[in-house]
Amino acid sequence: MSEPHIERSVDRSHMQVSDEVAIQIENMNKWYGQFHVLRDIDLTVQRGERIVIAGPSGSGKSTLIRCINRLEEHQQGKIVVDGIELTNDLKNIDKIRREVGMVFQHFNLFPHLTILENLTLAPIWVRKTPKKEAIDTAMHFLEKVKIPEQADKYPGQLSGGQQQRVAIARSLCMKPRIMLFDEPTSALDPEMIKEVLDTMIELAEEGMTMLCVTHEMGFAQAVANRVIFMADGQIVEQNNPHDFFNNPKSDRTKQFLSQILGH
Amino acid sequence: MSDTEAHSVAYVRDTMMPQQPAPAGETGAIRWLRENLFSGWLNTVLTLLGIFAIYLFVSHFYGWFLHGVWEANSIKECRQIIAERWGPDASGACWAVIRERWHQFIFGFYPPELYWRPILAFALLFVAIGPLMFQFVPKKVAWFTPIYPFLAVWLLWGGSVWGPVLVLTGFVLGGVVFMAVARFGSIMAFSVGAIVTILYFLFAVGPLISLFHAMIPVGLESVASSKFGGFLLAITLGVGGIAMSLPAGVVLALGRQSDMLLIKTFSVIFIEFIRGVPLITLLFVASLLLNYFLPPGTNFDIILRVMILVTMFAAAYIAEVIRGGLAALPRGQYEAADALGLDYWKAQRLIILPQALKISIPGIVSTFIGMFKDTTLVVFVGLFDPLKGIPDFIRADFNWKGIYWEPFVFVGAIFFILNFAMSRYSMHLENRLQREHR
Numbered sequence: 133m134s135e136p137h138i139e140r141s142v143d144r145s146h147m148q149v150s151d152e153v154a155i156q157i158e159n160m161n162k163w164y165g166q167f168h169v170l171r172d173i174d175l176t177v178q179r180g181e182r183i184v185i186a187g188p189s190g191s192g193k194s195t196l197i198r199c200i201n202r203l204e205e206h207q208q209g210k211i212v213v214d215g216i217e218l219t220n221d222l223k224n225i226d227k228i229r230r231e232v233g234m235v236f237q238h239f240n241l242f243p244h245l246t247i248l249e250n251l252t253l254a255p256i257w258v259r260k261t262p263k264k265e266a267i268d269t270a271m272h273f274l275e276k277v278k279i280p281e282q283a284d285k286y287p288g289q290l291s292g293g294q295q296q297r298v299a300i301a302r303s304l305c306m307k308p309r310i311m312l313f314d315e316p317t318s319a320l321d322p323e324m325i326k327e328v329l330d331t332m333i334e335l336a337e338e339g340m341t342m343l344c345v346t347h348e349m350g351f352a353q354a355v356a357n358r359v360i361f362m363a364d365g366q367i368v369e370q371n372n373p374h375d376f377f378n379n380p381k382s383d384r385t386k387q388f389l390s391q392i393l394g395h
Numbered sequence: 396m397s398d399t400e401a402h403s404v405a406y407v408r409d410t411m412m413p414q415q416p417a418p419a420g421e422t423g424a425i426r427w428l429r430e431n432l433f434s435g436w437l438n439t440v441l442t443l444l445g446i447f448a449i450y451l452f453v454s455h456f457y458g459w460f461l462h463g464v465w466e467a468n469s470i471k472e473c474r475q476i477i478a479e480r481w482g483p484d485a486s487g488a489c490w491a492v493i494r495e496r497w498h499q500f501i502f503g504f505y506p507p508e509l510y511w512r513p514i515l516a517f518a519l520l521f522v523a524i525g526p527l528m529f530q531f532v533p534k535k536v537a538w539f540t541p542i543y544p545f546l547a548v549w550l551l552w553g554g555s556v557w558g559p560v561l562v563l564t565g566f567v568l569g570g571v572v573f574m575a576v577a578r579f580g581s582i583m584a585f586s587v588g589a590i591v592t593i594l595y596f597l598f599a600v601g602p603l604i605s606l607f608h609a610m611i612p613v614g615l616e617s618v619a620s621s622k623f624g625g626f627l628l629a630i631t632l633g634v635g636g637i638a639m640s641l642p643a644g645v646v647l648a649l650g651r652q653s654d655m656l657l658i659k660t661f662s663v664i665f666i667e668f669i670r671g672v673p674l675i676t677l678l679f680v681a682s683l684l685l686n687y688f689l690p691p692g693t694n695f696d697i698i699l700r701v702m703i704l705v706t707m708f709a710a711a712y713i714a715e716v717i718r719g720g721l722a723a724l725p726r727g728q729y730e731a732a733d734a735l736g737l738d739y740w741k742a743q744r745l746i747i748l749p750q751a752l753k754i755s756i757p758g759i760v761s762t763f764i765g766m767f768k769d770t771t772l773v774v775f776v777g778l779f780d781p782l783k784g785i786p787d788f789i790r791a792d793f794n795w796k797g798i799y800w801e802p803f804v805f806v807g808a809i810f811f812i813l814n815f816a817m818s819r820y821s822m823h824l825e826n827r828l829q830r831e832h833r
Binding site: 201203222229230232234236238239240241243244253257258302303 | 728
């Protein structure tokens with residue numbers, strides 16, 4: 133299904149995973165009212181790790197990564213990000229959010245601001261970066277996602293793929309240590325998926341810690357060092373991509389893989 | 396015909412006929428008339444009926460306007476002149492009342508030798524709102540905007556210059572305290588700043604004004620609120636109400652969406668209560684009940700009281716309009732702001748409100764226009780509004796007894812001009828923001 137998007141083989145030799153723990157989730161549970169969305173999640177993410185989370189819709193994979201920066205609140209268990217535990221303490225939440233970038237399915241750019249303003253807003257207001265420096269950083273990342281010429285346009289004037297690349301650049305401007313991707317290519321036309329995935333691969337090559345909810349299995353094979361399969365709010369199976377795709381253990385995983393890779 | 400066919404076809408025209416204008420029936424006014432007014436028998440009948448209706452309307456009123464008299468000293472004289480010129484049965488407008496009393500429609504009973512003060516205040520109003528409303532006004536002018544309310548109050552009511560100066564000082568003092576305490580958290584800073592400001596107003600400002608005035612007595616001649624009337628009163632209430640109700644409405648709208656139960660409950664009760672009660676009831680509260688509740692001896696100006704009530708009334712409506720704008724924003728905007736680490740106030744100020752207010756512009760301006768017209772209701776608490784208060788006063792003069800239409804037409808026309816200007820500005824603003832965002 134997704135292989136065609138990834139043309140080059142990714143050199144993984146320098147993509148080192150350190151021993152340092154970036155995210156520690158212990159025995160975490162979450163309910164929406166009566167509905168038990170996440171059950172007993174245990175997950176440790178090392179710094180520099182690139183994790184792809186896959187699974188059928190409604191399996192709780194988006195909810196899981198949204199818990200990591202407190203867009204969703206968990207009711208039980210423990211989440212520690214970058215050494216800070218997520219509690220109701222707003223200061224801790226803001227601290228974590230500054231270090232964790234997030235890219236959304238629907239981009240969520242700010243339509244009333246130009247691209248450049250979208251990129252400089254958080255650095256200026258949250259990190260208190262001087263304006264000139266924030267602009268320099270923004271232009272640097274816009275060049276990196278290959279659309280510096282769009283800096284003065286408004287988001288509505290860009291294509292979906294361009295908007296998503298801007299969204300990635302916007303997160304990077306905060307110099308995050310961890311990046312979360314919530315189905316970043318699901319809302320894109322097929323011909324735009326590649327440009328976004330290329331940007332993400334580049335990011336992976338630089339050693340960014342990444343958690344990525346996606347259906348792009350080609351991307352998973354190319355850059356992930358761990359694939360997590362979720363179903364019904366549980367982590368069913370996790371493995372390195374080679375073994376995950378060639379030698380799935382549980383029936384649920386096999387069924388899922390046959391469905392998405394089958395045709 | 397194309398070149399290839401030229402070989403096989405016997406005759407090919409090699410010169411083109413000059414273009415001719417379309418037949419008269421296919422262009423311009425005639426075509427427009429035919430397409431829009433006479434395109435079928437039904438439309439033709441409706442058009443003719445419409446023309447007849449317009450004829451009836453105009454034929455009834457044009458004489459009244461045409462026979463209008465400007466030069467007369469009483470309504471009796473007007474009628475004599477009209478009867479002499481247009482026959483005994485002719486009707487005509489007696490505009491002479493406007494010519495003689497226009498200053499009362501505009502300024503009420505403000506002392507004529509001091510008219511320059513409200514005029515200056517009105518002119519400076521545009522300097523104050525210019526940088527907020529129009530992009531071509533240099534942003535440097537904006538320093539004047541926060542000073543303007545105090546300057547305008549001083550110009551309109553007069554009194555010691557130290558009054559507005561020391562009141563302004565009170566707000567500045569609150570701001571300075573807020574800044575000084577800001578690093579201990581925004582709630583703490585806000586509370587301390589507010590307490591210091593309130594204490595200053597309760598205990599310090601009165602003696603300080605007396606003290607400074609005794610040392611350096613500079614001031615303008617005082618004008619009592621009872622001298623205000625006509626459009627001076629309506630515009631003072633309208634501008635004050637608009638300027639205060641927008642921020643109050645924003646706070647109420649945010650309060651209604653707050654997670655904090657106390658704030659949410661207060662906002663809901665306030666909005667529902669104010670919207671559920673007629674404005675006139677609130678005005679009576681302003682004029683009568685507040686006197687019972689306030690400590691004896693406090694002289695709380697009637698115009699200020701009415702302005703506060705009108706503000707509360709408009710704020711409740713504006714809050715609901717803005718709530719609609721907030722609800723129209725996709726959840727993703729809130730989430731993106733959160734994910735970038737913006738705190739609540741920054742997210743509201745930089746991301747949410749600019750978009751929600753843009754969506755709410757038509758509703759907000761409607762509320763402003765409604766509120767401005769509603770200022771005429773102050774006639775019920777004994778103030779001289781331009782629509783009833785002033786004309787009643789004028790009709791009490793024997794010379795103008797029985798003159799009704801002319802004041803209504805005149806006052807209505809001015810209201811229309813002012814409100815139409817507001818409406819056009821709101822459309823201009825919408826277009827500008829539309830162009831910017833797209």
